[in-house]
Amino acid sequence: MATExxxxxxxxxxxxxxxxxxxxxxxxxxxxxIFWLVITLVAIFLILSRVALPRIGAIxxxxxxxxxxxxxxxxxxxxxxVEAEETxxxxxxxxxxxxxxxxxxxxxxxxxxxxxxxxxxxxxxAAKAAESEAAIAEIRAGALDSIQAVAKDTAGEVVxxxxxxxxxxxxxxAVDARxxx
Amino acid sequence: xEGDLAHIGAGLAAIGSGAAAIGVGNVAGNFLAGALRNPxxxxxxxxxxxxxxxxxxxxxxxxxxxxxxxxxxx
Amino acid sequence: MASxxxxxxGSSLVFHPMDQFIVKxxxxxxxxxxxxxxxxxxxxxxxxxxxxALLVLPTSKRAIVPGRGQxxxxxxxxxxxxxxEDICGKDGIKFFPYIMTLFMFIVSANFLGLxxxxxxxxxxxxxxxxxxxxxFLTVTILGFVLNGAGFLGLFWVSSAPLALRPILxxxxxxxxxxxxxxxxxxxxxxxxxxxxxxxxxxxxxAITVISPVSVLAITAMYGLEILVxxxxxxxxxxxxxxxxxxxxxxxx
Numbered sequence: 289m290a291t292e293x294x295x296x297x298x299x300x301x302x303x304x305x306x307x308x309x310x311x312x313x314x315x316x317x318x319x320x321x322i323f324w325l326v327i328t329l330v331a332i333f334l335i336l337s338r339v340a341l342p343r344i345g346a347i348x349x350x351x352x353x354x355x356x357x358x359x360x361x362x363x364x365x366x367x368x369x370v371e372a373e374e375t376x377x378x379x380x381x382x383x384x385x386x387x388x389x390x391x392x393x394x395x396x397x398x399x400x401x402x403x404x405x406x407x408x409x410x411x412x413x414a415a416k417a418a419e420s421e422a423a424i425a426e427i428r429a430g431a432l433d434s435i436q437a438v439a440k441d442t443a444g445e446v447v448x449x450x451x452x453x454x455x456x457x458x459x460x461x462a463v464d465a466r467x468x469x
Numbered sequence: 470x471e472g473d474l475a476h477i478g479a480g481l482a483a484i485g486s487g488a489a490a491i492g493v494g495n496v497a498g499n500f501l502a503g504a505l506r507n508p509x510x511x512x513x514x515x516x517x518x519x520x521x522x523x524x525x526x527x528x529x530x531x532x533x534x535x536x537x538x539x540x541x542x543x
Numbered sequence: 544m545a546s547x548x549x550x551x552x553g554s555s556l557v558f559h560p561m562d563q564f565i566v567k568x569x570x571x572x573x574x575x576x577x578x579x580x581x582x583x584x585x586x587x588x589x590x591x592x593x594x595x596a597l598l599v600l601p602t603s604k605r606a607i608v609p610g611r612g613q614x615x616x617x618x619x620x621x622x623x624x625x626x627x628e629d630i631c632g633k634d635g636i637k638f639f640p641y642i643m644t645l646f647m648f649i650v651s652a653n654f655l656g657l658x659x660x661x662x663x664x665x666x667x668x669x670x671x672x673x674x675x676x677x678x679f680l681t682v683t684i685l686g687f688v689l690n691g692a693g694f695l696g697l698f699w700v701s702s703a704p705l706a707l708r709p710i711l712x713x714x715x716x717x718x719x720x721x722x723x724x725x726x727x728x729x730x731x732x733x734x735x736x737x738x739x740x741x742x743x744x745x746x747x748x749a750i751t752v753i754s755p756v757s758v759l760a761i762t763a764m765y766g767l768e769i770l771v772x773x774x775x776x777x778x779x780x781x782x783x784x785x786x787x788x789x790x791x792x793x794x795x
Binding site for chain 1: 559561562564565566567574575576577578579581584587588590594595598599602605606607609614616617620621639640641642645647648664666667668669670673674679731735752784
């Protein structure tokens, strides 16, 4: 082996490139390891604290905000829907009440017209009835007079036929007396 | 000869890892038993579980460290 | 005959499970100096790229309705944010970028380390020790700055009987200082052990008879390692949160 020519570069590595003991306990590397490690840690810390974490935090906060906003908007819309429904119900109730009022009004109007018509008809009927009664009374009176005249004539003839001298005034008085009887 | 004794010592020290394994198993087993009785409380206690395991394991790590030192540093 | 094959197989069975953890210069040979660009530099840079690809690029559209990539970024954000909020409380939120950095680095480094031929940065104690010490120092300094001497109440368990308190205080003190050790070695140890075991199984694959079993074992270990890669990042992060809570609210 070329151990004589190749100088051993480290106390922790033999000439074959194998570890002597534990590489982790090799003191001569530690300065190098710690140096690069500290640089790495500082780099990661700067990357995280300057870029990554604020960005992810902002994204999460923004999402939280969006969700909250959306929920609020949804609640708003829901309230609006409830309000609209109430308005609709109210309008419906109003319309119904109005319709009832109109119906009642129409009914009252019809009733009034009807009443007037009935009253008019009643009055007409009453007038007609009175007229008829008057006519009947007239007719009855006319009939009585005719009967009286017929009775007087008949009585005068009957008296003449019996041979008597008919006294016009006596016959009239007797007929009148009988008629009243 | 001295190196041989150190190797024997390292082997003996490695028994400590087995003891630590018993300890860790104890912690995890008892956690599981408790978690099955009250599953709702289990999630909040996982951190405690890991801390307990870590403490139990720490002593096993000392045995491991002694073994390493005997193997490579003595 | 039998001994011959055994010998041949024996000679082919070469285990170098730790070679994958060697740090070597990326360009040319030579010693690894303080500022040498090594394979570790490459994979750390790829971790940064992975973080950008996961969190920055998919969110560039800022869509209200997220796509696939943006969902992943948002889920990761929410996952860590909730963890910090649950454990540290509201006043822990200002440390969220710090904890997110730790989590994203460990997760991307762990998963990048699972790529074949890659270099696993989180398997090195130097790396995890820096992470754990950073947490430890942050918590200790923050605890004293925020609470003054009241932070020491963490070690003085007021719910315990008075006679026991000094002993408990010593135990608490030891466990407090052991935290960075266990914190760092847990991560590095888990990652390293898994990768080394996979390499050992791969070494067995040189024996023809065993190789199917070996491939199966590697597949199974790989699945376990995927789990470990995430769980260790999670555990590291959650323990960071727990330690941070001690600094923010030291009373037990």
